[in-house]
Amino acid sequence: MKIGIIGSAGRMGQALVDAIVADGHEHAGGVDKDGDLASLIAVSDVLVDFSSPNGLEASLDACVAAGKPIVIGTTGLEERHHFLIDDAARDIPVLQTGNTSLGVTMLAALVEQAARQLGEDWDIEILEMHHRHKVDAPSGTALLLGEAAAKGRGIDLKDHSDRGRDGITGARTSGNIGFASLRGGSVAGDHLVMFASENERIELVHRAENRAIFAKGAVKAATWLARQKAGRYNMQEVLGL
Template sequence: MTKIAVNACTGRMGQALLYAIDRNPQVELTAPLLRRGHKWAGEPVNRQFPEINSKILLVDDLSAVADQVDVLIDFSLPDYSIETAKLCAELKIPMVIGTTGFSYQQKQQLIELSSQAPMVLAPNMSVGVNLTLKVLQLVAKAIGHDSDIEIIEAHHRFKKDSPSGTALRMGESIAEGLGEVFSELAAFDRCGKDAVRRPGSIGFSAIRAGNIVGEHTALFAMSGEEIEITHKARDRQTFAQGAVRAAVWVSKQTAGHFDMADVLGLDELFGGVN
């Protein structure tokens, strides 16, 4: 049985992970983690989260329970994820990171840390989203140069980063299919009187409203026809269950940097399409 720690367990995704682990007989919650000095430390997890059956104690120090952890799942904030990744590298604890909003430098730092302990780093843990990324790559390879490409995403009103990490990863997959450099194609800001579409660009639009869990659409608009590829998440358990699946997988790996395509074996499924 895989023993799992959940970082930032009081957040939206943290609570979803507690529930997913609690209901999965193949894994065990051994370290629901709080920030250092949190007033709930030492209390049973089910006292603060009654829907959880486990009575494991909430903890605020990973080092103190490291021998009880096979893998840590982190959905927090970029700086906190980096801090946690450094400690996991030191303790040789594999990680699954679903945090978004990392800078390029922070992503490189995480990849370097993965040389000390295995790490799955993915902006979206959904099986459906990761299948969509492969499909987008194939579509872009076939018709991308003949299309105007736009990515539209929608999330709840409290989401901090924009565009979402998933939207950016969709753009990267499309750029890979085109054989282009993503940073040279991305168009994030079109406003004012001179906002004509730049030929060959990938445009981004973000909606923040209500309690939308996550919706992403890639539009390929050609002369006379359009293709839309959409993924809609209706429940955060979709992401939580994917993260737990990744945790079980990465706990068996040696040091290195992986993504959900590795976890799901999508390269083999799609014949190694690049």
């Protein structure tokens, strides 16, 4: 399978190339800002996008025009980006995720199950740490885990989210999901989801030791997506969860 990379010069670019080759596929090439996107899409069976939110609309439009599936691992997306993804998914297969790691995908499933089974007297807090160069917070993975917890609780994360606590904030709002972000060094990605109740805590943790895990998962997602019909998909569907 020929896999093209959008955002090839970024931190994930070389890791993706290595993962594509290791999995026995062909690296169709890559583009970055102001690159020849149409030419790359023309020679690719499926695209993987780890660029930036600013270029997502152009990538989706080009993939729809060519009828090519696309895996979107870009983080920092806003609500308007998700509307664009939903629109494109009517014509082509689109998989969007805040994290392509297979381990994180399993973690999200566990978080959803725990949130569903535990009552609201269990507070949910999500802590994430990344390298000093990361520009968005909370991380896409933290939000993915927050969405999993919210789904388990049957609530809307937008209406039940606490971020950036500072100063005299008052007591914790019951039922809300809290987020905390740390930045420093070269951390590829650490995530901890804590369920805290009276006198006990449950902690679910994932630590990424190398970006290769994201690249490996992205390649698995791309090869799976290329066999699907038009629609919007996620990593849990790749694993059959």
